[in-house]
Amino acid sequence: MAKKPVTSRAGRFLKLAGMTASVAGQYAGQRARRLLGTENEEGARSESYTRMAGQIAETLGELKGAVMKVGQIASQTQDFLPREFSEALEKLQREAPPMPFEVIAEQIETELGKSLGELFEYIQDTPYASASIGQVHRARLHDGTDVIVKVQYPGVDESCDSDLKQLRLTLRLGGLLKMPKASVDQLFAEIRERLKEELDYENEARNIRLFRRFHQDQPWVRIPAVIDSHSTRRVLTLELVEGDHVSQVTPDRYDQATINLIGHRIFTLMADQLFRFQCIHGDPHAGNFAYRPDGTVILYDFGCVKKLKPEIVEAYRKALIAALNEDYEALDRHLIDLGARVEDQPAVDEAYYAMWRDILIVPFLDDQPYDFGEADIHKRVAAKTSTVFQYLNRFQPPVESLFIDRMIAGHYWMLKRLGVQAAFRPDLERYLSDHAGSP
Structure with a gap:
């Protein structure tokens, strides 16, 4: 028998509090054993982290919402949590158990003020997709328009702040946060701000209209249009625009030339958003992109959009130029401007x-x-992560550019999964020039 979903604020708090107590107890026990010298420190710590990570990942997946979204971000941010947690939480990017349809149906009818029969010719009860704060169902309007209906899970927005506080407490009591308190404060404030935006589907509708304008002169980009009559703060209805998931981009339908073209277009999308529009799609995982054999790229899910400060984009541009030119003194200065380097610490060895x-x-x-x-590249990076510890006091998570790093990492994995073969150096240099990204 399936568990009844936890949707009340009190229920969520109790579930998270139980997780916190368990994790804190495990950490205290591990520390005691280590102080008494009764176990191998490195192996025991890894085993303990793996056990705690599994419990946290299971709880976050069940509760969904803000805590699950933080888990997804943590899985992509190696300096946030230990490696064992990144590995366990990575599943949350791919696996989100769906909410029962009766819960979804009630949410739709409450938000839109009509019965499902009045609203739709039909709506499928099996989710088209499910994610951290809501799930998507395919439907058809009475005028024959095929749509997808994105429905926020009940109780998620009201419990956002308490969920985040409880998760932060769990990570702190579990000895898992590898950052100074000031950096943790800044990081969680940034995550909270992005989550508040993502929980507001009216804000996402505005983002969709904005990005449709950004890319209106690029006919190879498709972004589904909003159906205003069937959208509210917690329900978002969009035209159905279908394409192939990256797993369906196979040689029998996509030749290498088409894959390379798609790769160039993905790079152009990323660079335009960063350097031209200074506003980026902040959640670039495989589920939010689709493709067609004619080279079309389809973008979904604009709940997480980060508007960048011009000075951050400029510092990022200058840091890339310095790295390309092997000017490490300049690179160090620009990383300070980005907030990645602690300013009052000595310069880093070239x-x-x-x-x-x-x-x-x-x-x-x-x-x-x-x-x-x-x-x-990901393997080579992983092999060198131990070297980070010798300079740990000189670096900090670059909160303002966190979503830029997330965007670039997400695009790397898409290009890898697609098998793109392309030379991006000329394109990169064009965007990094003084007239970067000019049409």
């Missing part, structure tokens, strides 16, 4: 910057196509 530059620059080394399908 050899350290050179090591990371040599890993990350590979796709942009020259004008020759780079095979993203064979890319191992």
